[in-house]
Amino acid sequence: MKIALVGYGKMGKIIEEISQKRGHEIVARLKETPTAENLNNPDVVIEFSVPEAAFSNIKACLENKIPVICGTTGWLGKREEIDRIANENETAFLYGSNFSLGVNLFFALNEKLADLMKNVDEYNCQLEEIHHIHKKDAPSGTAISIAEGIFKNNPKFDAWKLEETKDNQLGIFAIREDEVPGTHSVFYRSEVDEIEIKHTAFNRNGFAHGAVVAAEFIKDKQGIFTMNDVLGL
Ligand SMILES: NC(=O)C1=CN([C@@H]2O[C@H](COP(=O)(O)OP(=O)(O)OC[C@H]3O[C@@H](n4cnc5c(N)ncnc54)[C@H](OP(=O)(O)O)[C@@H]3O)[C@@H](O)[C@H]2O)C=CC1
Ligand SMILES: O=C(O)C1=N[C@H](C(=O)O)C[C@H](O)C1
Numbered sequence: 001m002k003i004a005l006v007g008y009g010k011m012g013k014i015i016e017e018i019s020q021k022r023g024h025e026i027v028a029r030l031k032e033t034p035t036a037e038n039l040n041n042p043d044v045v046i047e048f049s050v051p052e053a054a055f056s057n058i059k060a061c062l063e064n065k066i067p068v069i070c071g072t073t074g075w076l077g078k079r080e081e082i083d084r085i086a087n088e089n090e091t092a093f094l095y096g097s098n099f100s101l102g103v104n105l106f107f108a109l110n111e112k113l114a115d116l117m118k119n120v121d122e123y124n125c126q127l128e129e130i131h132h133i134h135k136k137d138a139p140s141g142t143a144i145s146i147a148e149g150i151f152k153n154n155p156k157f158d159a160w161k162l163e164e165t166k167d168n169q170l171g172i173f174a175i176r177e178d179e180v181p182g183t184h185s186v187f188y189r190s191e192v193d194e195i196e197i198k199h200t201a202f203n204r205n206g207f208a209h210g211a212v213v214a215a216e217f218i219k220d221k222q223g224i225f226t227m228n229d230v231l232g233l
Contacts, residue, residue, distance in 0.1 A: 001219055003212075004028035004042035004066070006057050007049030011071060014208040015046055022212060034060045042066060044215040051075045051137050058082050058093070067092035067218045071099055071211055073141030083224050092218045094225040097141030099210025103184070104227050106199040110146050110186055113197060114153035123188040123195070125150065125157065126164065130175040130183040138162065138174035142184050147172065150186075182207075 001024045005012045008029040016026050027040040031049075034057055039045065045061045047054065051074030061068045062085045070093070079095065086093035098104070117123060129143040139147075139162060147160040147170050157170045165171040185198040201207070210227065217230045227233075 001025070001044065001216065002027045002040075002042045003215060004030070004034070004039045004045045004061075006030045006034050006045055006047040006061065007053075007072065009048070011048035011204060011208060011211075012046075014204050015048065015211055018205070018208050018212050019046075019215075022216075024212070024215075033057060034064075036064050039064065039066065043219050044069060046071075046211055046215055048072055048211070055082065059085055062086050062089050062091055062093065065089050065091045067221065068094070069211055069214045069218060070095045071207065073097055073144075074137030076141070076144070086224060090222055092221045092223055092225065094214055094218050094227075094230070096210065096214065096227045097145040098182070098207065099214060099227060100201060100206030101210060101231065102201070102206060103142060103199050104210075104231055104233060106184070106197070107145060107149055108233055109197060111149040111153050113186070113188075113195070114150040117188055118154040118156065122190040124166070124190075125154075126171045126173065126187045126189070127160075128173045128175065128183075128185045128187070130177055130180050132179045132181065133176045135176060138176075139172040140174065140182065140184070142182065143172050143174070146184060146186060 003024050027042050045068045047070040054072040054075040055078045058068050129140045159169045161169040182201040188195040214230050
C-alpha cells in the first residue's frame with residue numbers, strides 16, 4: 001500500500017519505520033499543507049502533525065478523495081465538519097486519540113468501571129495524564145476520550161475541567177514531565193480507600209503500530225470509523 005505521512009516528527013518517523021517493515025511504501029513525508037501534487041497519489045494518508053494544522057490538512061486530503069487516519073489531538077472542535085467532508089467526498093476518515101491496543105482495551109475497562117460506579121456515592125472520580133514537556137495540548141486527547149467514556153456510563157458526570165472538582169465536572173490533572181510518552185490514570189477515591197486503573201506507555205511504538213494497522217483497515221473503505229472497528233472491540 002502507498003502511504004503519505006502528513007506530519008513527519010516523532011510519530012511520523014516511527015510510523016515510517018513500521019510501515020516499511022510491514023511492506024508498505026512511503027510516497028510523501030510532509031511538514032506542510034498537503035496538496036494533490038505533494039501527496040503523490042497515496043492509498044491512505046496518516047496525519048500526525050500539530051493541533052493548529054490538523055483540520056486544514058485532513059480537509060485537503062479528504063477533498064482529494066484520499067482516506068485519512070488522524071492521530072493529531074487538540075483540534076476536535078471541528079470534528080463534525082470533517083465527518084461531513086469525508087462523507088460528501090465518498091471517502092473514509094478515522095480519528096483515534098490513541099492508537100495503542102493497550103489504551104483501547106483500557107477505554108473498555110474504564111467504561112465498565114464507570115458503569116459499576118454509577119450508583120456508588122461514596123467515591124469521587126478524577127483523571128490524571130502525564131506527558132513529555134513538548135506536548136502542545138492539554139488535557140491529552142486520550143484523557144478526553146476517557147472522560148467521554150465515563151460520561152457515557154455514569155450520568156453523575158457531564159463535563160471535564162482542568163482542575164480538582166467536587167461537583168458533576170470531572171477533574172483532569174495534566175502533568176508535563178521530562179520525556180514521558182503517555183501515562184493515564186483514573187482514580188475513584190472515598191474517605192477510606194481508592195481504586196485506580198492506569199495505562200503506561202513505555203515508548204511510542206504501540207501508537208505507531210496501531211496507526212499503521214488502522215491504515216491497512218481503512219484502505220478502499222468509505223465512511224467514518226473508530227479503533228473499535230479496527231480492533232473488533
Ligand atoms: N493518537 C495517538 O495515538 C497519538 C497522538 N499523538 C499526537 O500526534 C501529534 C503529533 O505528535 P508528535 O509526532 O509527537 O509531534 P512532533 O512535534 O514530533 O511532530 C509534528 C510534526 O508536524 C509537522 N508540522 C508542523 N506544521 C505542519 C503542517 N502545517 N502540516 C503538516 N505537518 C506540520 C512538524 O514539522 P516541524 O518539525 O517542521 O515543525 C513535525 O514534523 C500530536 O498532536 C500528538 O498529541 C502522539 C502520539 C500518539
Ligand atoms: O502528544 C503525545 O505524545 C500523545 N498524544 C496523544 C494524546 O493526546 O492522548 C496520545 C498519547 O498519549 C501521546
